[in-house]
Amino acid sequence: MATADVAVVGAGLAGLTAAIRLAEAGARVHVLAAGHATTHWAPGGIDLGALPDSRTSQEAIDRLAMVPGHPYGVLAAELPAALAWLRAVLAREGFELEGAPGDPLRAIPTAIGATRLAALLPAGMAGALPAWAPDETLVVCGPAGFRDFWPEAIAGALRRPSSWRGQTPPGRIEAVSVELPGLAGRRNLSSLDLARLFDDPAWRRAALEGIARAVAARSRAPGRVALPAILGLNDHPAALAAAREILPLLPFEVALAPPSVPGLRLYAVLRGALRRHGGRLQVGEAVHGTIDAAGRVAELRAPAAAREFVLSAGAVVLATGGIAGGGIVADGPATLREEVLGLPVDGPPAGNWLSDDALSPAGHPLETAGIRTDRHLRPVAPAGSTADGRPIAENVRVAGSLLAGQRYLRERCGDGVALASGVLAARKLAGVAR
Amino acid sequence: MARMTGPTRLPRIVDVLIVGGGATGAGLLRDLARRGLRCLLVEKGDLASGTSGRYHGLLHSGARYIARDPQAARECIAENAILRRIAPATIEETGGLYVATPDDPDDYVDAFADRCDAVNVPCDDEPLAALFRREPALNRQIRRAYRVPDASLEPWQLVEANLRDAADRGSQALPYHQVVGMERNGGFVSSVSIADLRSGTIERVVPRIIVSAAGAWAGRVAALAGIELRMSPGKGTMLVYNQRMTDTVIARCKPPGDGDIMVPVHTVAILGTTDIPVEDPDHYEVTPAEIEDLIYEGEKLFPDLRRMRILRAYAGVRPLYAAAEFARSGELAGGDRAISRAHAVIDHESRDGVANFVSIVGGKLTTYRLMAEQTADVVCAKLGVDQPCTTADEVLPGQGSGRGYYWLGDRLAAHEATGGGDAALICECELVTRPMLEAFLDERMPCSLDDVRRGTRLGMGPCQGAFCTFRAAGVMAARTGGTVAAQAEPVEDELVAFLRERYRGTRPIAWGRQLQELWLSTGIYWGALGLDAFVSPGSEAGDGHG
Ligand SMILES: Cc1cc2nc3c(=O)[nH]c(=O)nc-3n(C[C@H](O)[C@H](O)[C@H](O)COP(=O)(O)OP(=O)(O)OC[C@H]3O[C@@H](n4cnc5c(N)ncnc54)[C@H](O)[C@@H]3O)c2cc1C
Numbered sequence: 001m002a003t004a005d006v007a008v009v010g011a012g013l014a015g016l017t018a019a020i021r022l023a024e025a026g027a028r029v030h031v032l033a034a035g036h037a038t039t040h041w042a043p044g045g046i047d048l049g050a051l052p053d054s055r056t057s058q059e060a061i062d063r064l065a066m067v068p069g070h071p072y073g074v075l076a077a078e079l080p081a082a083l084a085w086l087r088a089v090l091a092r093e094g095f096e097l098e099g100a101p102g103d104p105l106r107a108i109p110t111a112i113g114a115t116r117l118a119a120l121l122p123a124g125m126a127g128a129l130p131a132w133a134p135d136e137t138l139v140v141c142g143p144a145g146f147r148d149f150w151p152e153a154i155a156g157a158l159r160r161p162s163s164w165r166g167q168t169p170p171g172r173i174e175a176v177s178v179e180l181p182g183l184a185g186r187r188n189l190s191s192l193d194l195a196r197l198f199d200d201p202a203w204r205r206a207a208l209e210g211i212a213r214a215v216a217a218r219s220r221a222p223g224r225v226a227l228p229a230i231l232g233l234n235d236h237p238a239a240l241a242a243a244r245e246i247l248p249l250l251p252f253e254v255a256l257a258p259p260s261v262p263g264l265r266l267y268a269v270l271r272g273a274l275r276r277h278g279g280r281l282q283v284g285e286a287v288h289g290t291i292d293a294a295g296r297v298a299e300l301r302a303p304a305a306a307r308e309f310v311l312s313a314g315a316v317v318l319a320t321g322g323i324a325g326g327g328i329v330a331d332g333p334a335t336l337r338e339e340v341l342g343l344p345v346d347g348p349p350a351g352n353w354l355s356d357d358a359l360s361p362a363g364h365p366l367e368t369a370g371i372r373t374d375r376h377l378r379p380v381a382p383a384g385s386t387a388d389g390r391p392i393a394e395n396v397r398v399a400g401s402l403l404a405g406q407r408y409l410r411e412r413c414g415d416g417v418a419l420a421s422g423v424l425a426a427r428k429l430a431g432v433a434r
Numbered sequence: 435m436a437r438m439t440g441p442t443r444l445p446r447i448v449d450v451l452i453v454g455g456g457a458t459g460a461g462l463l464r465d466l467a468r469r470g471l472r473c474l475l476v477e478k479g480d481l482a483s484g485t486s487g488r489y490h491g492l493l494h495s496g497a498r499y500i501a502r503d504p505q506a507a508r509e510c511i512a513e514n515a516i517l518r519r520i521a522p523a524t525i526e527e528t529g530g531l532y533v534a535t536p537d538d539p540d541d542y543v544d545a546f547a548d549r550c551d552a553v554n555v556p557c558d559d560e561p562l563a564a565l566f567r568r569e570p571a572l573n574r575q576i577r578r579a580y581r582v583p584d585a586s587l588e589p590w591q592l593v594e595a596n597l598r599d600a601a602d603r604g605s606q607a608l609p610y611h612q613v614v615g616m617e618r619n620g621g622f623v624s625s626v627s628i629a630d631l632r633s634g635t636i637e638r639v640v641p642r643i644i645v646s647a648a649g650a651w652a653g654r655v656a657a658l659a660g661i662e663l664r665m666s667p668g669k670g671t672m673l674v675y676n677q678r679m680t681d682t683v684i685a686r687c688k689p690p691g692d693g694d695i696m697v698p699v700h701t702v703a704i705l706g707t708t709d710i711p712v713e714d715p716d717h718y719e720v721t722p723a724e725i726e727d728l729i730y731e732g733e734k735l736f737p738d739l740r741r742m743r744i745l746r747a748y749a750g751v752r753p754l755y756a757a758a759e760f761a762r763s764g765e766l767a768g769g770d771r772a773i774s775r776a777h778a779v780i781d782h783e784s785r786d787g788v789a790n791f792v793s794i795v796g797g798k799l800t801t802y803r804l805m806a807e808q809t810a811d812v813v814c815a816k817l818g819v820d821q822p823c824t825t826a827d828e829v830l831p832g833q834g835s836g837r838g839y840y841w842l843g844d845r846l847a848a849h850e851a852t853g854g855g856d857a858a859l860i861c862e863c864e865l866v867t868r869p870m871l872e873a874f875l876d877e878r879m880p881c882s883l884d885d886v887r888r889g890t891r892l893g894m895g896p897c898q899g900a901f902c903t904f905r906a907a908g909v910m911a912a913r914t915g916g917t918v919a920a921q922a923e924p925v926e927d928e929l930v931a932f933l934r935e936r937y938r939g940t941r942p943i944a945w946g947r948q949l950q951e952l953w954l955s956t957g958i959y960w961g962a963l964g965l966d967a968f969v970s971p972g973s974e975a976g977d978g979h980g
């Protein structure tokens with residue numbers, strides 16, 4: 001049987017943040033995750049909050065903190081320190097996070113030629129943050145035949161003023177495709193394949209020179225060039241530096257559909273930080289546990305193929321990511337179950353889960369479903385029960401998108417909640433370290 | 435709705451105007467064109483977007499009708515043999531197994547083979563050991579099984595092949611053209627108004643004969659000519675599973691009911707159906723109770739069914755014909771399935787005194803050709819044309835020489851044969867490559883992403899379009915240079931419309947893995963890709979079908 005001071009379930013931003021913070025504080029931490037997390041899917045920025053009519057992330061955070069039941073009610077105060085910590089972890093590996101919660105939210109172009117609101121982006125994407133001047137050209141440039149980035153379609157959609165959410169678009173938008181060295185006819189490369197090619201200094205120089213020629217033919221300064229987010233996987237800082245040096249216009253990376261290269265870079269940095277502090281990480285374990293009579297969880301079990309894996313721990317951080325992450329499962333059209341401990345799930349009544357319109361801006365009522373906690377992030381008994389509001393598992397803390405009351409897609413607060421709750425959960429459990 | 439203008443040109447004159455581009459209309463266009471008539475077919479949606487594109491996918495052997503409707507069973511097996519000859523490339527030779535679960539009545543099970551014999555449906559006993567070896571997911575309590583020549587039939591290619599044969603003979607089919615009015619001159623329809631739904635213009639057509647092959651909508655089309663024709667549309671719901679838990683059509687040995695047939699279709703398997711009368715063939719919903727009912731019955735065939743993943747639920751409307759005589763004689767007792775599924779050619783000359791109007795109603799996809807033949811005979815008699823029907827003998831275009839039935843590995847084999855890895859795979863689930871998509875677009879532009887789905891199966895596999903939709907939009911934009919003029923709608927709007935349409939199918943079954951999948955795809959399009967920038971509030975398409 002394995003042992004740890006703290007078992008962390010889930011390897012997303014929330015679980016890894018909690019795990020690293022605990023490991024930094026000297027705890028023996030063991031992360032168990034059923035699979036890879038949202039880091040591999042999500043767009044790559046750090047979303048703290050954005051509402052359609054909020055000017056800055058900070059404004060959105062402040063407003064969400066006032067919404068009854070929203071995790072920011074407890075977590076907003078944790079954010080500044082949590083963000084500073086994340087910047088430091090990234091900086092150590094040469095990654096920079098640009099922008100600040102108080103900066104205006106900007107319309108950032110995406111791979112379908114829409115825009116999303118963001119204020120805090122990794123350096124590779126941050127070139128899209130400054131406001132566009134009317135005499136600027138945006139050149140959308142992609143590898144010829146790459147299936148996940150279509151310059152003509154992107155430029156076409158971006159030419160619609162409505163795509164820019166009321167912000168000033170660039171004066172001119174151009175599209176260009178470039179045949180990259182040695183790839184003629186190779187039409188099924190993924191963003192990961194291309195990113196790995198950009199890790200190779202010689203290849204990337206040739207590729208960037210080809211891109212530079214094509215871009216120069218289309219436009220003169222002032223302007224910027226949008227590239228798919230493929231500028232290196234393991235050696236992104238160097239690939240980005242080379243792109244800035246060789247290209248005639250300021251380059252920025254555009255988030256793609258999964259797999260997300262920027263997300264993978266973030267994951268690699270976090271995993272490295274955890275290992276450095278002696279934390280363990282095991283992906284591929286779907287775990288279950290039980291709350292004993294004393295209101296504690298003593299061990300977690302993963303049914304492995306050959307022999308059951310058992311981890312005994314002094315405390316548990318549950319960061320299994322809600323419905324998308326797999327932490328909450330609907331067994332049928334009317335019942336929600338929390339996967340690991342069977343905690344009560346707070347959500348809308350059955351029959352009112354989904355909105356009629358797939359794309360209603362308000363989202364689906366079910367998006368707020370999750371685990372309700374007290375101020376210490378301990379899960380609490382369901383509303384209306386006799387124990388309403390009282391903690392039901394003393395040594396468990398809940399973090400990330402598993403927390404009830406948020407709508408991360410509409411409020412764009414998923415990363416902020418994950419980060420702040422990971423930091424807070426770690427602080428609450430700091431005592432268990434030996 | 436786009437602007438409408440009055441007639442501007444001289445009316446187009448045709449021998450026969452066919453209303454409805456489903457299997458029946460397409461088969462009729464082919465039949466009449468082969469008899470030398472110049473015809474025009476109009477379809478208000480995309481071709482085969484009505485019931486023919488929303489059916490269960492079964493080429494009937496007739497075994498389903500042996501007890502209740504022996505005449506229908508005879509027609510099915512005869513047409514089954516004909517289609518295998520003239521349209522092999524649209525058929526997957528799955529075979530069919532009628533199995534007796536503990537819930538099925540002994541007398542029905544015992545009489546099954548004799549009843550098949552009586553109507554010429556070939557039927558063999560399938561040894562249970564062989565049955566379970568072949569289909570291990572089946573309920574082990576099944577006590578008897580019969581093998582019959584059921585198969586899986588692809589509707590879009592079938593319709594397309596019929597239309598191509600007609601086009602080769604000078605007859606045309608126009609999608610997105612709706613009949614909106616008819617002018618009566620005594621006992622005669624003198625002209626028909628047709629709206630081009632994409633441009634908003636209205637054209638007048640003067641046909642010698644009008645045939646309504648409008649399926650469940652036949653009552654409405656007849657009403658335009660001032661004729662009362664009572665249809666009794668019956669909604670049938672089906673569930674699409676993410677895997678082929680069977681390679682054979684599996685049905686139960688009992689009188690037809692809900693949830694008792696599983697049909698393997700390409701990479702998925704489809705469980706069906708229900709049967710519920712609906713008022714309006716354009717507006718109906720799939721209800722949770724129906725889904726529960728289907729799964730409950732389906733579990734009797736596949737005990738693990740509840741744990742398998744449903745990709746989407748969809749429904750079609752049966753073009754059932756409520757002949758007044760039928761209703762009066764009280765034979766409707768027993769629900770919709772008691773209404774004859776056999777078809778009727780209605781000559782409105784004798785029935786309603788309208789000399790040049792004919793309706794073809796009811797029937798099955800399996801018997802579309804026979805329905806077309808019988809209708810064409812009536813039309814030809816009216817026009818004094820004395821040409822025999824050739825549709826049962828002549829192979830449809832695009833069937834390849836000796837290519838035979840299609841099989842699941844067809845696309846992969848073709849993909850590999852043409853250099854394999856080089857063509858960009860746009861839809862990984864259904865192996866739709868960029869050249870395939872471009873060929874479709876070149877032929878069909880302007881068209882919608884939903885048309886692309888029907889034409890290529892893009893987005894119909896396990897990911898239900900999560901990963902390929904924006905790629906297809908990209909190919910579309912590259913092909914048209916992104917210009918709005920070349921495209922029915924800007925590609926961005928297409929993307930929004932397509933995702934909304936796919937949601938209609940997932941919403942009723944959104945739990946378990948499928949709910950997680952919905953959350954992930956919403957995360958991709960709304961979260962990562964900012965699709966909300968394209969969505970104007972309240973812009974939801976209110977159209978009930980499609
Ligand atoms: C496609 C997508 C797009 C998104 N876009 C945005 C956006 O634009 N803006 C925004 O603010 N937010 C967005 N989010 C949400 C945001 O990314 C998350 O809220 C945030 O990353 C926090 O994730 P998490 O760590 O709580 O959980 P996750 O990243 O979901 O991780 C959950 C982890 O738990 C593991 N797990 C689950 N069940 C078990 C079990 N039984 N045993 C063991 N391990 C288990 C999983 O394998 C995984 O490792 C998006 C999410 C998705 C999926």
Ligand SMILES: Cc1cc2nc3c(=O)[nH]c(=O)nc-3n(C[C@H](O)[C@H](O)[C@H](O)COP(=O)(O)OP(=O)(O)OC[C@H]3O[C@@H](n4cnc5c(N)ncnc54)[C@H](O)[C@@H]3O)c2cc1C
Pocket residue numbers: 453454455456457458459476477478479482483484485486487488489490491492493494611612613614647648649650651655668669670671672706707749750751752753796797798799800801
């Ligand atoms: C749930 C279900 C399962 C089924 N399963 C099977 C099966 O497994 N095997 C089988 O053989 N049969 C099956 N059937 C029956 C079969 O699908 C139908 O009988 C057949 O598809 C009918 O074809 P159709 O061409 O007559 O009608 P449709 O395909 O409905 O064509 C009629 C067309 O007319 C168009 N139209 C209507 N009004 C106008 C207008 N004013 N102007 C222009 N166009 C107009 C409509 O848009 C429509 O496309 C099933 C039916 C249902 C509902």
